Amino acid sequence: MLAAHVRSIYGLKVLKRKHKTLRKLEKEDRVPTLHGHQVWQSSYLVMDYLHQRPLAIGQRIMDIGCGWGLLGIYCAKYLGGKVQLVDADSRVFPYASFHQQLNEVSVQIVHSSFEQLKHADFTQQDVVLGADICFWPQLFTQLKLLIATALAAxxxxxxxxxxGRPTFMQLADYCRHNFTCELCPWELGGRTKTAGYLLIIDNHRGLKPG
Ligand SMILES: C[S@@+](CC[C@H](N)C(=O)[O-])C[C@H]1O[C@@H](n2cnc3c(N)ncnc32)[C@H](O)[C@@H]1O
Structure with a gap:
């Protein structure tokens, strides 16, 4: 049985707006400022994909632009992942920490922007995940570099x-020309009818020559 104002989605416990913890953080004026104020549907698109095509158990996974961290928390709970949650906005961390405890997993929380992440930050990672993180032109620029750095590491x-925002489509286009990747339309069943895209870049074939 779920506690008051908690819902269950993809086997995770997620706070509803009326939950006292959310109301307290809002009252203290600790609302995230870079759109990390809720769980975005794109997180569920990745969870759905990973549910259908699970990663090997125990992968080292970085969830970049994690917001409340539910995507990384899903990986820790259901894929045995060793997870790092990364975000530029430290205001998301109380929300991520609370959900970590609520879902009884342990993840590492890292305060960093995309552009601050360097080669050494990726050498201990197998997989990088991101949900709804390419919504401004400067994020397109930062993510291009991040992807190249992560693959090189x-x-x-x-x-x-x-x-399917224009900046994300621009990133997908860039990746299609520079890396071996696919852009998959993805849809969730159920009442929400959430649809979007997954940009999946695999490194085993590496950079395209030339
Ligand atoms: C639309 S929210 C998505 C949050 C989460 N991935 C989800 O699906 O619920 C975008 C997230 O990216 C973070 N973000 C924005 N710009 C960033 C940057 N330059 N570096 C790292 N994180 C950033 C925000 O703080 C926010 O948590």
Whole structure:
């Protein structure tokens, strides 16, 4: 039985707006400022994909632009992942920490922007995930560099989900020309009818020549 104002989705406990913890953080004026104020549907697109095509157990996974961290928390809970949650906005961390405890997993929380992440930050990672993180032109520029850095450091797979914003489509186009990747339309069943795209970049074939 779920506690008051908690819902269950993809086997995770997620706070509803009326939950006292959310109301308290809002009252204290600790509302995230870079759109990390809720769980975005793109997170569920990646969870759905991973539910259908699970990663090997125990992968080292970085959830970039994690917001409340539910995507990374899903990976820790259901894929045995060793997870790092990364975000530029430290205001998301109380929300991520609370959900970590609520879902009884342990993840590492890292305060960093995309552009601050360097080669050494990716050498200990197998997979990089991101949900709804490419919504401004400067994020397109930062993510282009991040993807190249992560692949050069040996990250094996990168998955970025998005509803299909122009900046994300631009990133997908860039990746199609520079890396071996696919852009998959993805839809969730159920009442929400959420649809979007998954940009999946695999590193085993590496950079395209030329
Ligand atoms: C639309 S929210 C998505 C949050 C989460 N991935 C989800 O699906 O619920 C975008 C997230 O990216 C973070 N973000 C924005 N710009 C960033 C940057 N330059 N570096 C790292 N994180 C950033 C925001 O703080 C926010 O948590």
């Amino acid at each position: 040996g990250v094996r797979k990168i998955i970025i989900a998005d509803p």
